[in-house]
Amino acid sequence: MEPLIKLLQSMTYPTLFFAGLGIRLIVGMRQFNRRGLGGLQHFSNYFIGLITLSIEWILKWVALSMMLWGAWGLLFK
Numbered sequence: 216m217e218p219l220i221k222l223l224q225s226m227t228y229p230t231l232f233f234a235g236l237g238i239r240l241i242v243g244m245r246q247f248n249r250r251g252l253g254g255l256q257h258f259s260n261y262f263i264g265l266i267t268l269s270i271e272w273i274l275k276w277v278a279l280s281m282m283l284w285g286a287w288g289l290l291f292k
Contacts, residue, residue, distance in 0.1 A: 223281075228292070232285030238278035242271050 223231070249256045258264030 228285045228288030230285070231281050232289065235278040235281030235285065238274055238281070242274050242278070246271065 226234070246256065249258075251257050256264070258267065
């Protein structure tokens with residue numbers, strides 16, 4: 216965990232912002248491509264869907280925090 220924190224602290228603020236934006240784009244693209252004709256997401260079984268949605272939810276929050284941290288650093292430092 217500590218090497219990950221050091222890596223994030225060494226990144227520049229624009230890099231943090233655009234890395235977060237890239238994560239959001241990838242997760243959103245995967246969600247969009249998983250939709251069927253009715254607009255619902257399709258999974259092969261319930262547990263795979265539950266795990267996938269949980270991981271995507273965590274990644275979205277991580278990406279949002281990276282974007283906010285990068286924007287905060289650009290605006291106020």
